[in-house]
Amino acid sequence: MNRKEHIDSVGAMALIGFSLLLGLNQALVKLVNAGFSPVFQAGFRSVCAFVVVLLAALIFRRRLSITDGSLPAGIVSGLLFSGEFYLLFTALDYTTVSRVSMLFYTQPFWVALGAHFLIPGEQLNRHKIIGLGLAIIGIVILLSKPGTEVSPNAFIGDLMCIGAAFFWAAIAFLPRTTALSKSSPEMLLLYQLAISGVILTAISPLLGNMVRDLTPAIIAIFSFQVLVVVAFGFLLWFWALSVYPVSDMASFGLLAPIFGVFFGWLIFDDEFTLVFMSSLALICSGIFLINKK
DSSP states (O other), X not given: OOOOSXXXXXXXXXXXXXXXXXXXXXXXXXXXTTTBOHHHHHHHHHHHHHHHHHHHHHHTTOOOOSSSSOHHHHHHHHHHHHHHHHHHHHHTTTSOHHHHHHHHXXXXXXXXXXXXXXXXXXXXXXXXXXXXXXXXXXXHHHHHOOOTTSOTTHHHHHHHHHHHHHHHHHXXXXXXXXXXXXXXXXXXXXXXXXXXXXXXXXXXXXXXXXXXXOOHHHHHHHHHIIIIIIIIHHHHHHHHHHHSOHHHHGGGGGHHHHHHHHHHHHHHOOOOOHHHHHHHHHHHHHHHHHTOO
């Protein structure tokens, strides 16, 4: 596939669409939590998505291998992926979609901070340091002023989201620092889906009832998650990674938390206080500066 030197209109539409799916995903997870327990939902979604992604990879003849030296790192990636989604899905039982979207999508800050120590040539510069500072201020403000409509246990969910963002950041380093660099994007996703599917589904009976109040609407939303958000969405992302410069793609990361906040307001009527909007502005400004060339 021919690589391009800049993002064209097709790439921009694809990346905006992917950011929209990421923002919508948090709202869909919270809706499905009414029918499935969070951990079972995360595990079962990985199992279903694994089948879809594997079929797509076989149809399009993508390179799939566990004998190229990537297996140990693939297992670590799957374990981190399991922890990430355990925390993320459970957090939505405690806090609002808008807060989850803001805190979970702080992942670029932790990637930038880790890259400073782990990856030669990616040290923090002035823009990134200012971006990190703005983001930390925004997070502190958000955590210290939960808002009148947030439950007393929202702080637990907020901390879970930050933990999930740490796990997500750790996953981002593996393809650049381990033998996973030899794996195709589809193989990397299959590692994550296979291991998280096994682990999360296995432990879900230990954490209470796996099925809550299941309805046809919840089944439909869950199916949309599997087919569109996970399978199609992430394959679209991996396709974009293979065609467009990563540095140009990074700026689109700003859209995911904004879409998440929008869907939180639209579906759950999450409140927009002055403090909340100030936190959002600081975090989004930080994302912009982190990704600034």
